[in-house]
Amino acid sequence: EAGVAQSPRYKIIEKRQSVAFWCNPISGHATLYWYQQILGQGPKLLIQFQNNGVVDDSQLPKDRFSAERLKGVDSTLKIQPAKLEDSAVYLCASSLGEFEQYFGPGTRLTVT
Amino acid sequence: KNQVEQSPQSLIILEGKNCTLQCNYTVSPFSNLRWYKQDTGRGPVSLTIMTFSENTKSNGRYTATLDADTKQSSLHITASQLSDSASYICVVSGGYNKLIFGAGTRLAVHP
Numbered sequence: 045e046a047g048v049a050q051s052p053r054y055k056i057i058e059k060r061q062s063v064a065f066w067c068n069p070i071s072g073h074a075t076l077y078w079y080q081q082i083l084g085q086g087p088k089l090l091i092q093f094q095n096n097g098v099v100d101d102s103q104l105p106k107d108r109f110s111a112e113r114l115k116g117v118d119s120t121l122k123i124q125p126a127k128l129e130d131s132a133v134y135l136c137a138s139s140l141g142e143f144e145q146y147f148g149p150g151t152r153l154t155v156t
Numbered sequence: 157k158n159q160v161e162q163s164p165q166s167l168i169i170l171e172g173k174n175c176t177l178q179c180n181y182t183v184s185p186f187s188n189l190r191w192y193k194q195d196t197g198r199g200p201v202s203l204t205i206m207t208f209s210e211n212t213k214s215n216g217r218y219t220a221t222l223d224a225d226t227k228q229s230s231l232h233i234t235a236s237q238l239s240d241s242a243s244y245i246c247v248v249s250g251g252y253n254k255l256i257f258g259a260g261t262r263l264a265v266h267p
Contacts (some may be wrong), residue, residue, distance in 0.1 A: 048199070084259065085259050085260075086160075086245055086247075086257030086258050086259050086260055087200070087245075087257050088257070089254070089255070092254075100254065135199050135200075137199070144190075144202055144205060145202075145255070147199030147200050147201070148199050149197070149198050149199050150197075150198070150199050152197075
């Protein structure tokens with residue numbers, strides 16, 4: 045089966061610019077997650093969707109980050125405006141309810 | 157506070173040698189404990205998942221143990237290979253697939 049797809053793989057922007065990441069989960073997976081992984085740390089959950097509804101966004105910096113999941117399938121994560129501390133790898137994962145999460149390759153964001 | 161702590165932070169071993177990575181957690185409620193392997197530039201890939209009632213699980217040369225009483229887990233790698241060079245992340249599920257990640261152990265296997 046095809047895995048979780050993410051694009052772009054790499055992105056370099058200047059601070060105060062905006063950026064968007066795209067994720068296509070494994071077909072049939074109802075739950076989708078966005079994580080932020082800063083270099084040398086484990087991933088931190090930003091937002092969790094169940095179909096197209098938000099289950100948990102408690103750690104999402106809502107003043108600059110937003111996410112949506114269109115029709116319960118693809119998802120986009122946006123940062124506007126970006127700060128230097130947003131430099132990280134953004135991982136998307138999907139799962140069938142409470143079963144194992146499958147991760148995409150991630151998008152490496154560098155903010156200069 | 158729910159936390160997952162891993163040790164050592166980094167480790168260098170020679171090809172063919174064994175090694176053991178440690179994970180201590182304070183997560184409640186506890187659903188399951190997972191070990192993931194993350195190659196550089198890639199997303200984490202699951203190695204093992206253990207529930208409360210399981211105290212050991214193997215996946216090839218990887219063997220994970222769980223002591224739910226002391227809230228400790230270990231990942232043992234046997235006969236290491238160059239391809240084992242990666243970060244190994246201990247992850248505890250606190251219910252409804254909410255995962256608490258450790259910072260990982262970065263393993264380097266040298267020839």
